[in-house]
Amino acid sequence: MITSLPLSSSNDGFDDEALFARIADDLTHRGFSIQPNALPLAMADELLLDLHQTRDDEFQRAGIGRKDDYLTNDFVRTDTICWIRGESQAAQTWLNWTGRLQRYLNQRLFMGLFSFESHYAHYRPGDFYKRHMDAFRGEANRILTVVTYLNPDWHIDDGGEMVLYQSETDIEGIQVTPGFGTLAIFLSEEFPHEVRPAKRDRYSIAGWYRVNTSLNGRIDPPR
Ligand SMILES: O=C(O)CCC(=O)C(=O)O
Numbered sequence: 001m002i003t004s005l006p007l008s009s010s011n012d013g014f015d016d017e018a019l020f021a022r023i024a025d026d027l028t029h030r031g032f033s034i035q036p037n038a039l040p041l042a043m044a045d046e047l048l049l050d051l052h053q054t055r056d057d058e059f060q061r062a063g064i065g066r067k068d069d070y071l072t073n074d075f076v077r078t079d080t081i082c083w084i085r086g087e088s089q090a091a092q093t094w095l096n097w098t099g100r101l102q103r104y105l106n107q108r109l110f111m112g113l114f115s116f117e118s119h120y121a122h123y124r125p126g127d128f129y130k131r132h133m134d135a136f137r138g139e140a141n142r143i144l145t146v147v148t149y150l151n152p153d154w155h156i157d158d159g160g161e162m163v164l165y166q167s168e169t170d171i172e173g174i175q176v177t178p179g180f181g182t183l184a185i186f187l188s189e190e191f192p193h194e195v196r197p198a199k200r201d202r203y204s205i206a207g208w209y210r211v212n213t214s215l216n217g218r219i220d221p222p223r
């Protein structure tokens with residue numbers, strides 16, 4: 001007799017601990033981790049729905065730099081973004097999961113990750129983000145970048161790869177296809193990367209763990 005198991009349990013059979021362990025091992029040995037199709041399916045579905053329910057006018061042109069030196073620059077990047085503030089159930093699920101990953105990495109790798117900020121990003125066909133770094137050494141702000149993709153049935157011919165370069169001088173890089181639930185995690189100060197133009201709309205979440213850079217009791221706020 002076949003006993004059927006519920007197909008849609010809270011994590012769809014994905015074992016977060018095992019995934020977190022693979023990420024920690026990769027970070028230790030290489031400083032980055034690419035995990036195809038790794039996001040728990042129920043959460044990825046929830047996030048995709050949330051993204052589609054987010055109104056177009058909640059997406060703004062993405063900038064470069066922070067706060068006062070925030071500029072939009074068509075030469076560098078042309079995507080639009082919507083910061084995730086935890087207002088929807090899906091956002092809560094995501095922040096809960098990224099919180100668990102944060103605690104895991106802090107316990108195992110002593111990374112001292114303190115806060116997390118993330119946004120949805122929408123790259124229309126042809127949009128791009130030129131080669132860049134997410135943080136600069138010594139500024140001690142963004143420590144670890146987490147990107148996940150929400151594009152069902154993405155085909156390699158659709159383009160839109162994220163290319164992760166292993167050093168300043170690397171011009172070949174590693175190509176990451178932005179398929180549904182793929183996770184790309186890397187040390188923000190170590191890996192230049194870019195987003196190549198796609199033929200279709202390309203959706204993702206980009207997030208950053210930061211260390212506590214409070215000075216003289218002044219807490220440096222996220223963003
Ligand atoms: O969407 C991606 O693949 C990466 C996005 C990125 O590099 C960024 O937002 O800083």
Ligand SMILES: [Fe+2]
Pocket residue numbers: 132133134193
């Ligand atoms: Fe980036």
